[in-house]
Amino acid sequence: MSNVLPPPIWVNTKQVLQKMMDDLVTQSRVAVDTESNSLHAFREQVCLIQITSSHTDYLIDPLELRDLKLLAPIFSNPRIEKVFHAAEYDLICLRRDFGFSFANLFDTMHAARVLGYPAVGLDRLLGDKFNVQMDKRHQKANWAARPLSKEQIHYARLDTHYLFNLRDALEQELREKNRWEFAKDDFMRACLLDEVKQKTNGESWERFSGRKDLSLRELTVMAHLCKWREKEAEKLNRPLYKVIMDDTLITLSKNQAQQKVDLSAAGLSEKQIHLWGDAVLAAIRQGVSAPLVERRQVEAKNDAFLRRLEKLKLWRKSAGQEMGVESDVVLPKPYLSALAENPPKDADELAAMMKDTPSRVEKYGPQILKVLGGRNAN
Known part of the structure; x- marks a missing residue:
């Protein structure tokens, strides 16, 4: 060539x-x-x-x-x-x-x-x-x-x-x-796949809401720091991480610096402190005194769902190893969750749920029904 x-x-x-x-x-x-x-x-x-x-x-x-x-x-x-x-x-x-x-x-x-x-x-x-x-x-x-x-x-x-x-x-x-x-x-x-994932303006702090190492007060400080960082990044037309890295924001949220001298210990460079030190300290003060934010509540899945999900994961991992591919090639993630949430009762229901991948229904339908305990699993 x-x-x-x-x-x-x-x-x-x-x-x-x-x-x-x-x-x-x-x-x-x-x-x-x-x-x-x-x-x-x-x-x-x-x-x-x-x-x-x-x-x-x-x-x-x-x-x-x-x-x-x-x-x-x-x-x-x-x-x-x-x-x-x-x-x-x-x-x-x-x-x-x-x-x-x-x-x-x-x-x-x-x-x-x-x-x-x-x-x-x-x-x-x-x-x-x-x-x-x-x-x-x-x-x-x-x-x-x-x-x-x-x-x-x-x-x-x-x-x-x-x-x-x-x-x-x-x-x-x-x-x-x-x-x-x-x-x-x-x-x-x-x-x-027509749904385009839209950026959630002003709410990037929610990405950190699941962290167990952040108290509600620390998470509130993080929210104010994130909102300041987004405004600054938009003004400068640069990615968020090119203003201040996530890890540094976490350290700032935990330590809650009160003076510029404390910002260096949190990981800010001299240039960052010169450019944004006052604004960062102001965001921290706002977060310290503001009403506490609420953590995003993740819907708890029931035990039956979790058992079905684990069974499907184990089955597709085994099938993937046998086929010599990653497990999601056997059963893509959207189907994994959907089948565990609403297990099909029979082959017709399974075919309807997986209508966009009939080849997988044909090859793995009986095995999936067997794992989920549905009818027509033989």
């Missing part, structure tokens, strides 16, 4: 976008990837979209081209297969930023997981199968910065350039191992 590649086409005008679309609408499949700036901004956004057709690599600049609605019919067209590697995050970002919906997907990372590959990163798969070397140093680059370096552009285009070859090799293996239907079910389920 040749490592000498023609340059990709940079798509940053309506005219070039239209030329790309004239190509894509004729394709039976396209390879897709995205690059975002989650490590460099308060609210991440898609900063680059890579699309490969049968003969061309395109790099689309959504920072320049704000309107990408022309792409929507490509993603939603069931006659055009979209090949991703690790599709879940890309789908979340594309839905969030552009409102795209999806049909007909192939995820090479998930295909490798269904096959039981011990390492499923794109760099590892391309290196092992095609001797293609990828420089992963650019994974954490600031993709919102312009212009992109030649090295970034090369890295980005490699994320989709070889996906067709990888996809075809993995499909062949899936068919040979009789796991193609498993993978197809999962690809279809990925297209159905």
Whole structure:
């Protein structure tokens, strides 16, 4: 396989976008990837979209081209297969930023997981199968910065350039191992996940509410520190951790420093103390005197649910070991909880609950019913 590649086409005008679309609408499949700036901004956004057709690599600049609605019919067209590697995050970002919906997907990372590959990163798969070397140093680059370096552009285009070859090799293996239907079910389920997880503005402190080592007063201080940090991060357009790390906030909540000299012992740098020392101390004082927050109450599960859940976990772990895959490949997490919560009485109820993965019902239905004590378990 040749490592000498023609340059990709940079798509940053309506005219070039239209030329790309004239190509894509004729394709039976396209390879897709995205690059975002989650490590460099308060609210991440898609900063680059890579699309490969049968003969061309395109790099689309959504920072320049704000309107990408022309792409929507490509993603939603069931006659055009979209090949991703690790599709879940890309789908979340594309839905969030552009409102795209999806049909007909192939995820090479998930295909490798269904096959039981011990390492499923794109760099590892391309290196092992095609001797293609990828420089992963650019994974954490600031993709919102312009212009992109030649090295970034090369890295980005490699994320989709070889996906067709990888996809075809993995499909062949899936068919040979009789796991193609498993993978197809999962690809279809990925297209159905329309709920985009929204950030809970101003309530990030609730992530810490389950910590047993924080008293209610300490948790109240944490809440005020978190609210201050969010405002500061949004103002500076940087991730929360690039203001103050979570571990440092926990230490501040417990020690409740009263003077700037105490902030250094809690882990703040001289620069942080100079920039935000007064604001941090003010947030601590507010938390010390404010009404206590209430911990988020997690609904207690009854013993019968917990017993069923444990039985299912043990069964799928054993089935996964026998198949040579991670346990969630045998029974994905959403089904695990749903089956333990509302155990099906018979095969028909099980088929209805797992209608989006009929291949698993066919292969494991009797075993699942046996574990749960349902009828038609033989």
